[in-house]
Amino acid sequence: MKNLLFSLSIVLLYGCTTSSFKIDDLQPGDIIFQDVDCGPFCDAVDKVTSGYQGKDFSHCALVVEENDSLFIIEAVGKGVVKTSFTQFFSKKIAAGGTLVGRVKKQYANLAPKAAKNAFQYLGKQYDDVFDINNDKYYCSELVYETYKEANNGKEVFKLYPMTYKDPDTQAFFPIWINYFKQLNINIPEGEPGLNPGGVSKSTYLDIKPISF
Known part of the structure; x- marks a missing residue:
């Protein structure tokens, strides 16, 4: 009996941390974190950042909804674009894997607003100089701006001095x-900025892996 109770306690203790989101569980405003295998650039990003539970993430993007269909809005080399789930989740992923960040219940009202805000950035140029003050956007900057706007101009995710060393x-x-x-x-x-790893450690988010 003691062994059974011990086993049950282990399940209860660790069950939440090992549970995952299925693709069908995704909601507008969820943030997808990926450890994309993109060579030296991603290696450099990974080495100077530490994400949730020490994982490496080199990319993040927003889940949005339009006409009852979910897809991704992300900032990539060709700019801010709409991407299907099929295309987004077909990328070559390294050891950090793919995780989902969902705002905690007390901040849940921000998620649909952020997802809606993302549409106004479609077609914007990629921010290849990583300047938080221009009208171009890199991946985590897009997440930062959509959630800041949803929170009436107050930061949700924090800016920190960026390093390239x-x-x-x-x-x-x-x-x-x-x-x-x-x-x-x-x-x-x-200069001030943020990266996917830093966003993934935000106290605003609950983080889980995704199962396919």
């Missing part, structure tokens, strides 16, 4: 040196 050497990653050199701008070290 290898924490092991304190030298700039070569990939970033070449990247910003081609853009003919200085590396924006220390």
Whole structure:
């Protein structure tokens, strides 16, 4: 009997942390976090960020709804676009996997507002210089702006000084040196911004893996 009760207590204790969202469970305003395998750029992002439970995430996007159908709005290299679930979840994913962030119950009113806000950014250019103040958007910046607007202009996700340096050497990653050199701008070290890993650790969110 004691062994049975012990086993039940373990299930109750850890059941919530191991449960997952199914694709059919997704709702407008959910944030999808992915550890996309995109080579040196993603490796550099992963190395300077720490996401939920130490996982690496190099991309995040919003679930939205239109005409009773769910899909994704995301900021990628070609700009802010609509993406089908089939296309979005077919990416090559690394060890961090794919997780879903859903705002906690006390903030649930923000999610549908953020999802609706995302539509106004469709067609905007990708923010290749990661400037929070221009009218271009990178993935986590899009999430930041849609939720900030939903919260009457108050931040939901926090901005922090961004770094492009290898924490092991304190030298700039070569990939970033070449990247910003081609853009003919200085590396924006220390400028405010945010990344998918930081967003995934927000106290506003409940995080679960997704099952297919």
